[in-house]
Amino acid sequence: xxxxxxxxxxxxxxxxxxxxxxxxxxxxxxxxxxxxxxxxxxxxxxxxxxxxxxxxxxxxxxxxxxxxxxxxxxxxxxxxxxxxxxxxxxxxxxxxxxxxxxxxxxxxxxxxxxxxxxxxxxxxxxxxxxxxxxxxxxxxxxxxxxxxxxxxxxxxxxxxxxxxxxxxxxxxxxxxxxxxxxxxxxxxxxxxxxxxxxxxxxxxxxxxxxxxxxxxxxxxxxxxxxxxxxxxxxxxxxxxxxxxxxxxxxxxxxxxxxxxxxxxxxxxxxxxxxxxxxxxxxxxxxxxxxxxxxxxxxxxxxxxxxxxxxxxxxxxxxxxxxxxxxxxxxxxxxxxxxxxxxxxxxxxxxxxxxxxxxxxxxxxxxxxxxxxxxxxxxxxxxxxxxxxxxxxxxxxxxxxxxxxxxxxxxxxxxxxxxxxxxxxxxxxxxxxxxxxx
Amino acid sequence: xxxxxxxxxxxxxxxxxxxxxxxxxxxxxxxxxxxxxxxxxxxxxxxxxxxxxxxxxxxxxxxxxxxxxxxxxxxxxxxxxxxxxxxxxxxxxxxxxxxxxxxxxxxxxxxxxxxxxxxxxxxxxxxxxxxxxxxxxxxxxxxxxxxxxxxxxxxxxxxxxxxxxxxxxxxxxxxxxxxxxxxxxxxxxxxxxxxxxxxxxxxxxxxxxxxxxxxxxxxxxxxxxxxxxxxxxxxxxxxxxxxxxxxxxxxxxxxxxxxxxxxxxxxxxxxxxxxxxxxxxxxxxxxxxxxxxxxxxxxxxxxxxxxxxxxxxxxxxxxxxxxxxxxxxxxxxxxxxxxxxxxxxxxxxxxxxxxxxxxxxxxxxxxxxxxxxxxxxxxxxxxxxxxxxxxxxxxxxxxxxxxxxxxxxxxxxxxxxxxxxxxxxxxxxxxxxxxxxxxxxxxxxxxxxxxxxxxxxxxxxxxxxxxxxxxxxxxxxxxxx
Numbered sequence: 001x002x003x004x005x006x007x008x009x010x011x012x013x014x015x016x017x018x019x020x021x022x023x024x025x026x027x028x029x030x031x032x033x034x035x036x037x038x039x040x041x042x043x044x045x046x047x048x049x050x051x052x053x054x055x056x057x058x059x060x061x062x063x064x065x066x067x068x069x070x071x072x073x074x075x076x077x078x079x080x081x082x083x084x085x086x087x088x089x090x091x092x093x094x095x096x097x098x099x100x101x102x103x104x105x106x107x108x109x110x111x112x113x114x115x116x117x118x119x120x121x122x123x124x125x126x127x128x129x130x131x132x133x134x135x136x137x138x139x140x141x142x143x144x145x146x147x148x149x150x151x152x153x154x155x156x157x158x159x160x161x162x163x164x165x166x167x168x169x170x171x172x173x174x175x176x177x178x179x180x181x182x183x184x185x186x187x188x189x190x191x192x193x194x195x196x197x198x199x200x201x202x203x204x205x206x207x208x209x210x211x212x213x214x215x216x217x218x219x220x221x222x223x224x225x226x227x228x229x230x231x232x233x234x235x236x237x238x239x240x241x242x243x244x245x246x247x248x249x250x251x252x253x254x255x256x257x258x259x260x261x262x263x264x265x266x267x268x269x270x271x272x273x274x275x276x277x278x279x280x281x282x283x284x285x286x287x288x289x290x291x292x293x294x295x296x297x298x299x300x301x302x303x304x305x306x307x308x309x310x311x312x313x314x315x316x317x318x319x320x321x322x323x324x325x326x327x328x329x330x331x332x333x334x335x336x337x338x339x340x341x342x343x344x345x346x347x348x349x350x351x352x353x354x355x356x357x358x359x360x361x362x363x364x365x366x367x368x369x370x371x372x373x374x375x376x377x378x379x380x381x382x383x384x385x386x387x388x389x390x391x392x393x394x395x396x397x398x399x400x401x402x403x404x405x406x407x408x409x410x411x412x413x414x415x416x417x418x419x420x421x422x423x424x425x426x427x428x429x430x431x432x433x434x435x436x437x
Numbered sequence: 438x439x440x441x442x443x444x445x446x447x448x449x450x451x452x453x454x455x456x457x458x459x460x461x462x463x464x465x466x467x468x469x470x471x472x473x474x475x476x477x478x479x480x481x482x483x484x485x486x487x488x489x490x491x492x493x494x495x496x497x498x499x500x501x502x503x504x505x506x507x508x509x510x511x512x513x514x515x516x517x518x519x520x521x522x523x524x525x526x527x528x529x530x531x532x533x534x535x536x537x538x539x540x541x542x543x544x545x546x547x548x549x550x551x552x553x554x555x556x557x558x559x560x561x562x563x564x565x566x567x568x569x570x571x572x573x574x575x576x577x578x579x580x581x582x583x584x585x586x587x588x589x590x591x592x593x594x595x596x597x598x599x600x601x602x603x604x605x606x607x608x609x610x611x612x613x614x615x616x617x618x619x620x621x622x623x624x625x626x627x628x629x630x631x632x633x634x635x636x637x638x639x640x641x642x643x644x645x646x647x648x649x650x651x652x653x654x655x656x657x658x659x660x661x662x663x664x665x666x667x668x669x670x671x672x673x674x675x676x677x678x679x680x681x682x683x684x685x686x687x688x689x690x691x692x693x694x695x696x697x698x699x700x701x702x703x704x705x706x707x708x709x710x711x712x713x714x715x716x717x718x719x720x721x722x723x724x725x726x727x728x729x730x731x732x733x734x735x736x737x738x739x740x741x742x743x744x745x746x747x748x749x750x751x752x753x754x755x756x757x758x759x760x761x762x763x764x765x766x767x768x769x770x771x772x773x774x775x776x777x778x779x780x781x782x783x784x785x786x787x788x789x790x791x792x793x794x795x796x797x798x799x800x801x802x803x804x805x806x807x808x809x810x811x812x813x814x815x816x817x818x819x820x821x822x823x824x825x826x827x828x829x830x831x832x833x834x835x836x837x838x839x840x841x842x843x844x845x846x847x848x849x850x851x852x853x854x855x856x857x858x859x860x861x862x863x864x865x866x867x868x869x870x871x872x873x874x875x876x877x878x879x880x881x882x883x884x885x886x887x888x889x890x891x892x893x894x895x896x897x898x899x900x901x902x903x904x905x906x907x908x909x910x911x912x913x914x915x916x917x918x
Contacts, residue, residue: 046507331860333835333836336835346847348847348849349850350850351817351848351849351850353850354846354847354848355845355846355847356844356845356846357844357845357846358842358843358844358845359841359843359856359858360840360841360842360843361830361839361840361841361858361860362838362840362841363830363832363838363839363840363860364835364837364838365832365835366832366833366834366837366862367835367862368860368861368862369859369860369861370859370860370861371857371858371859371860372841372856372857372858373855373856373857373858374843374845374854374855374856374857375853375854375855375856376845376847376852376853376854377852377853377854378850378851378853
């Protein structure tokens, strides 16, 4: 029986669940994760220091282990508004992790499937890499997801394949008030010289949804990935995400995490640069109000020499919201000539908002350039005055300054359709800030 | 590269110069800790009943607590039953003047370069010297008393100023604050006590020297500094210990109370025995230091130069309770061989317009691990408060590590907090620049490291600044050659 401060699992029901798994490989993998859950000592106290699991999870969710299968009837109606008719994007719609083919337009040349549909070669890749690259050794929710995940996406980009348009994935969740229902696990494998842009949006169809997503990504030599996550769910959902990227020589990853709304969001982003000359950019924006709580934990691990990492997270907190940022940089003994840069800037707009930030450097190599910077402040009164003295009213001035604050990151988005999307959400967010003041 | 590794090797193989011990006859308590030992200590010190009860309660608290394991330190578990909690150099009677002090003791302090001799007034520093567990001599006492300044050993203060001690003891660092403060509260043996009355500016630096001499002994001293309204004091602390193969425990508590408009400057040069080059022996240094800026416009400033100890666990902190109060922390921490340091500062902003500044410079060499761990907390009512933190690390060689763990918590919309940290090695271009101007490589490294630490060293009072620079250049001397 596994027990932590906030979760208790009934081991018999879990075992029954695992025994229903038909794929012997996955069955073994689930059992491995279960073993981890029992044996590992998870440092919940430190890793979830500012995200109070106990009060928020226990109060809101049923901790009884059940997987409900009742899908509400008028689903299609709810999904339709999200469908974009744009030839410059590939769109995938998933419902509790299952790809709805009717609404999706995946080109046949890309392997983009649920795990049940894999062919022989894809299975081989899965068996070789699956379950080895996540943070389940240190994060209890990732380990839990490893045992209980119900559906997942498998994305495989072949050697030299350049995916011309961005893939936008809309994930819809139907379950309500249950921790164990929406557990998804994705797997992305990119072979040499391939290129892909992918954007994930989460949307709960029921209120008080809990979803947990673990994504494993492997980038082979010289591959390049843009990975966007947009979190703007207004249905009081709670979301625990863990994205894990393993990079080989000369590969590039650009990750963007945008959090605008949600009751409680936790994003773990772990990048490990296992080879020489890797490059990774991590960007994030969190613009919060009301009672939102967003916790970004990132970690980049420089294992071999000559790699570059660059991280920039910016946030604005209003209302009673709470932002948490923890950025870890590890530079191992072999990782000489590493350049690692990290920056975190915050603006607090109300006296009830809070920010807890912890930039963390751990360095074992001497010939490196590593730095981090972190600021917390408010909008510059002088700048507002300057704009006002030029005939711009205060609201407009504030809106200009907030836009400028985030622009540095938005400019890094190289996909126009995604840039527009983020801009649109941000504008409505700024409007809501102005209304509150 | 070979030149570089040679320099690093010589730097890391430098020996500890205070590693001697003196055969002083000592009065000791049996090994181990229990209620009887605490009663023994209390009786030895002829303490009032309330203090004994205070200690016993602290021991109860200690027994319920668990040793903290969150620090980035790796050391074998300490067996608290194998430590001697009381050891005092034997003196026939308490000394009235320096002539009565054991000449062997005087010799000890002369070797340390501390003037206990009141003749040497030129140095202008009042010294309280603590060997093992007890204070052995305090200089310039009478002169200070004329101004109403009390500067004496802690046990003397308990006897002569019990009201003051009772009022302030444990107010800044309560017994249940942490594991080591609970232990210290139960078994502390001596330390320094300092009281600056209202409106007085202490005319000289006050200084305490701590030395562990006896084997297997823990040192648990307690320092209490009280600065009344509009007073000022600059306080210095230095420490050394003999070279021994086993690890010795040092768990001190320093409490500072600053009333309205008061200013306290606390400087430490910590040079405990760091263990030999294979990491054998050395002091385990678990120290709780905290000051409270209780009144408005008060100021507390910590400056530390940490070169010693096998393990350092130390976070001098400021609670900025008064409006417009100021907290400062300047630190240079050098680790070498197998030394481990987990050190930093906490600034808790409660009062309006409070300001704090953290400057931390870490230098790691050999196989050592050097961590900065700090917290800046801005509470909701601390409007318009301000913090600036900078923590830089310098790495010499690729077998050591530098780590930074800053926690920043802000809870209002009018405060400004900035934090920055860098890690690098001495730049090849910097060395090249010096070489080009005829400065050889060793001197170039010395120059660069001194410049790197200068921001902190210049905060030290004159007398200490000289000592600290000497200490740093001594450490660097190994690299010159």
